[in-house]
Amino acid sequence: MFKNKKSLLFIVQALVPFVVITLLFLLLPSILMMIDSFKNGSGGFTLENYKTSLTNMFYLKAITNSIGISLISSLIGLVIALICAYSISNFSEKVQNSIITILNMTSNYTGVPLAFGYILLLGNTGIFVLLFKHFGLNSLSNFNIYSWVGLIITYVYFQIPLAIMILYPSFLGIEKEWRQSAMLLGANSFKFWTKIGIPVLLPSIVGTLSILFANAMGAYATAYALVGRNYNLLTIRIGSLVVGDIMPQPDLAGALAVILGITTISMMMINEKMSKYIKRG
Template sequence: MSTDLTTRKRGKWLAALCLVPFALFFIAFQIAPLVWVAVHSVSVDDGWGLANFSKIFSSKFYLQAIKHSLQIAFWSSVIGIFIAILGSYSLHQVDSKLRDFVMAFSNMTSNFAGVPLAFAFVILLGFNGAVTLMLKQIGWIEDFNIYSKTGLIVVYSYFQIPLGVMLLFPAFDALRQDWRESAALLGAGSWQFWRFIGLPILTPALLGTFVILLANALGAYATVYALTTGNFNVLPIRIASMVSGDISLNPDMASALAMILVSLMVVVTIAHQWLLRRSYHVAR
């Protein structure tokens, strides 16, 4: 008995020792930068205070950046998860070879961002882009501005959809075919199956995917910068301009904006956890 106890203790200490490198990297590259940003966000010329936050929330320019970031992130995430749901469900109904090809393609396109993605969309949907000119000729659109908020939502949706498919596809494995057959034998239609069985099972995955897509869009920088050369007012652009600009260098204000971005994600995560608990109780 004492030998088994000693072995278990030794195993726990070995597991804890293996976690040390991870803990060091986590502290160095996650906790330490966050603490530095938090400290500098309340740093002002004459000491410490909330002057940076006061300036942000009293400025229409910074409020516009927050608004644009939230709007682009929200709508691109909604579009991405809606199409990802349809795509993930459809992939379970097709041949395995086609499924493997689509999943491989989704893996590739989810990482296709930044300058190459911006350049591709300029060629296709710019003012003189191939698709834009074609749609104008057939009379479907009068004008389309890829450099506007609507254009950025379209561009963001491009890399949100494959990411959503990759995250949601495994979740549909939890829906067993015999459940649908049992529900049909009991007289349940498709709507009742999805209302009482399908959606409660998929809800945690749907909410988790939506939060990841939202975080992915809120923090996106390279694509919007390459597409608009930093002229569109969103939070990542404003933060970058204050830590890399030669004229408006202000790391303390950039830290305050970064903390607002972090706070937005904290609020979204808390809401996500609350909705998960609520959906769990409803399912029970």
């Protein structure tokens, strides 16, 4: 009994730093942000910030742009990651470990360094653009990285490693014996994946999509470093309102941040419901 109490005390003490950090750096700022979103310039209570966020076409466009780029980059990244994860699962264990190690490193290559890397490669005087011009590939040399397509390409880049690392264990969970048994019963590779493989992977695929969507919705540094304030994204608008050059509007920024959080959480809840429904089916 004494040993159990001592173990319990050790666990509680070990959790204290985590709880304190969570309260100070996650819950407290979130609560203060939500409180500020209901304030007006004089500190009184108002819903005007939310009314402006949901009726002003400028901010509505920022919301729709962020949702659009998040969905597109998540779907593209998911498709590529499915192919890559399946391919990696067919290598030897040693090669798999090496690839996963590389993926762990590339998944951290985001933000300003990622944007700077793409500018060096595909900017107006980027390496590939100069090569395209040298070889007379004018259609490719006119590519504009500071555009909607450029943003999607950069977003897809940091989505792929994350998606692969999430999906890769799911492919390892598909036993080789299942495929062999299906082949013995007369099923070809297409039937195996449509009847067994994909249904088994579907909950993981849906869950991965929600994580990728949340990852893209919250991206700020990459987009800002690449296009600055020239493209209307929700995170960029929030940043502009917090550190406005003329008149900062932190209350309106708080309302937009709450909308961003609600959108992300709603998407994750929808995907969670879909995953449970798929598992029951």
